[in-house]
Amino acid sequence: MSKIQLVAQANLPTEYGIFKMVGFEFPDTKKEHVALVMGDISNQDEPVLARIHSECLTGDALHSLKCDCGFQLAAALRQISEAGRGVLIYHREEGRGIGLINKIRAYSLQDQGLDTIEANLALGFKADERNFNVCADMFELLGVKQVRLMTNNPQKVETMKKAGINIVERVPLNVGENRYNTKYLDTKAKKMGHYIVHNNEEHLMTCPHCQEEVI
Numbered sequence: 001m002s003k004i005q006l007v008a009q010a011n012l013p014t015e016y017g018i019f020k021m022v023g024f025e026f027p028d029t030k031k032e033h034v035a036l037v038m039g040d041i042s043n044q045d046e047p048v049l050a051r052i053h054s055e056c057l058t059g060d061a062l063h064s065l066k067c068d069c070g071f072q073l074a075a076a077l078r079q080i081s082e083a084g085r086g087v088l089i090y091h092r093e094e095g096r097g098i099g100l101i102n103k104i105r106a107y108s109l110q111d112q113g114l115d116t117i118e119a120n121l122a123l124g125f126k127a128d129e130r131n132f133n134v135c136a137d138m139f140e141l142l143g144v145k146q147v148r149l150m151t152n153n154p155q156k157v158e159t160m161k162k163a164g165i166n167i168v169e170r171v172p173l174n175v176g177e178n179r180y181n182t183k184y185l186d187t188k189a190k191k192m193g194h195y196i197v198h199n200n201e202e203h204l205m206t207c208p209h210c211q212e213e214v215i
Helices: 057-061 069-083 100-111 116-122 133-142 154-162 182-192
Strands: 005-014 017-025 032-038 048-054 086-091 146-150 166-171
Touching (some): 005 133, 032 069, 032 133, 057 069, 069 086, 086 133, 100 116, 133 154, 146 154, 154 166
Parallel strands (some): 048 146, 146 166
Antiparallel strands (some): 005 017, 032 086
């Protein structure tokens, strides 16, 4: 597969301010990804606040409470706006890389009692099918060498480091916990090693605050 290319850009006014929307595309497969850029990120000696956000139609657009994705997207854009500069890579690998229809199938299995990992495995997928290497290529095309990465996912940090992106800081992004996604967050912490924190404590199902809806 050929490397992704920067192919288009335009201004995008949002409730968080005006971003430059940058379009990327693989020339052979036409697979698309997007980045939102705010402010001047050209100084390679100054780390850029950034978020790699994997596409989640249900959370990002339909405001689902089953995950924390939509809350993380909003929080990341807000923090970039407050900083005055930064990058949000919109990584278009829906459902941790299994696609929207398979994600709905996984949700159905979760309705029957499986957790988010067990559901993926039951459908014949890995726990996480995403490839974050393309995000490193997008950072390179944007001229970003040093990043303060907003994430709870250690895999994103390690992948960027191996690709030559200097992750100078991991910025936690613990938002949107509610009674519908407590088990999901607990599974990500226990089975995927995500840094889930709740009230300054490691997230556990036994936390009494998790029995209440906190948005």
